[in-house]
Amino acid sequence: MSEVFLGMDVGSVTTKLAAVDRRGELVASLYRRTGGQPIQAIREGLAQMAERLPAGVRVLGMGATGSGRQLAGAIVGADVVKNEITAHAVAALHFVPEVRTVIDIGGQDSKLILLRDGIVVDFAMNSVCAAGTGSFLEQQAHRLGITVEELGQRALLSEHPVRIAGRCTVFAESDMVHKQQMGHPMDDIIYGLCQALVRNYLNNLALGKTLEPPVVFQGGVAANAGVVRAFREALGTEVIVLPHHEVMGALGAALLARERSDGQPSRFKGFGVVQAEVQANSFECHACPNLCEIAQIRMDGQIVARWGGRCDRWEVV
Numbered sequence: 001m002s003e004v005f006l007g008m009d010v011g012s013v014t015t016k017l018a019a020v021d022r023r024g025e026l027v028a029s030l031y032r033r034t035g036g037q038p039i040q041a042i043r044e045g046l047a048q049m050a051e052r053l054p055a056g057v058r059v060l061g062m063g064a065t066g067s068g069r070q071l072a073g074a075i076v077g078a079d080v081v082k083n084e085i086t087a088h089a090v091a092a093l094h095f096v097p098e099v100r101t102v103i104d105i106g107g108q109d110s111k112l113i114l115l116r117d118g119i120v121v122d123f124a125m126n127s128v129c130a131a132g133t134g135s136f137l138e139q140q141a142h143r144l145g146i147t148v149e150e151l152g153q154r155a156l157l158s159e160h161p162v163r164i165a166g167r168c169t170v171f172a173e174s175d176m177v178h179k180q181q182m183g184h185p186m187d188d189i190i191y192g193l194c195q196a197l198v199r200n201y202l203n204n205l206a207l208g209k210t211l212e213p214p215v216v217f218q219g220g221v222a223a224n225a226g227v228v229r230a231f232r233e234a235l236g237t238e239v240i241v242l243p244h245h246e247v248m249g250a251l252g253a254a255l256l257a258r259e260r261s262d263g264q265p266s267r268f269k270g271f272g273v274v275q276a277e278v279q280a281n282s283f284e285c286h287a288c289p290n291l292c293e294i295a296q297i298r299m300d301g302q303i304v305a306r307w308g309g310r311c312d313r314w315e316v317v
Contacts, residue, residue: 006049008076009247080296088102133221207248238280279297
């Protein structure tokens with residue numbers, strides 16, 4: 001019987017799943033859109049993952065991460081629920097043990113993780129501005145009438161990139177239009193856009209920090225060859241893009257579940273949980289002046305999780 005550890009990374013734009021064996025080797029993975037419906041993405045993602053795994057597979061542990069980790073953990077029954085910094089660092093260390101800098105850029109947020117001797121010593125996150133994220137590139141690619149993949153390949157053809165104002169998505173778009181009207185080649189404008197994204201990332205997240213090699217670049221944007229080139233030129237060093245860069249958060253969650261495993265039964269509710277009726281709502285607690293907003297999850301009519309409070313008043317035992 002096959003045995004695996006599952007990891008799930010639920011983000012605002014994409015939901016990722018990964019399964020590893022006892023040795024930590026990737027068995028199967030899944031990358032799909034969240035589509036603004038995280039509960040549906042979790043259920044459908046789990047069902048799709050079940051189809052990719054051997055029949056009768058035994059899940060020894062389950063980990064959850066991402067901005068929707070609490071929701072995912074409650075629905076699937078996670079043994080480990082960890083933040084994205086921990087999950088991405090664990091995954092990078094697994095594949096590149098000597099890694100010192102992890103760059104992660106997703107659909108709507110970006111992260112920088114600095115490690116020394118396998119320990120996270122500093123990190124930064126940006127989830128406020130989209131100018132340095134994948135959605136920024138997607139928006140501009142759509143405006144230009146090309147795919148994101150084509151955008152990355154065309155950036156590699158640039159020989160004289162133009163400087164694009166990348167501090168804001170609105171300014172970047174107007175600046176690109178201006179450069180087009182001036183007659184600059186499209187390839188140079190596109191690579192200028194990639195450079196603007198990298199410049200924005202480094203100015204926001206890396207200011208005052210020392211980014212030392214080896215550098216690992218992960219997240220969906222790592223698939224963009226133009227951004228990879230821009231990082232290599234800006235940092236003056238090789239930038240490692242791993243084969244499974246887009247599911248590193250889920251991989252890290254699976255590896256964390258594997259580390260936690262001590263022979264005890266997993267809390268994983270099984271793949272049949274996709275058939276359960278799941279409802280999410282929230283309410284405001286008036287027990288004190290904090291007025292905490294409490295989120296709660298019901299499965300088949302039973303409350304299985306609550307969070308959001310500053311005390312344990314609403315915790316589900």
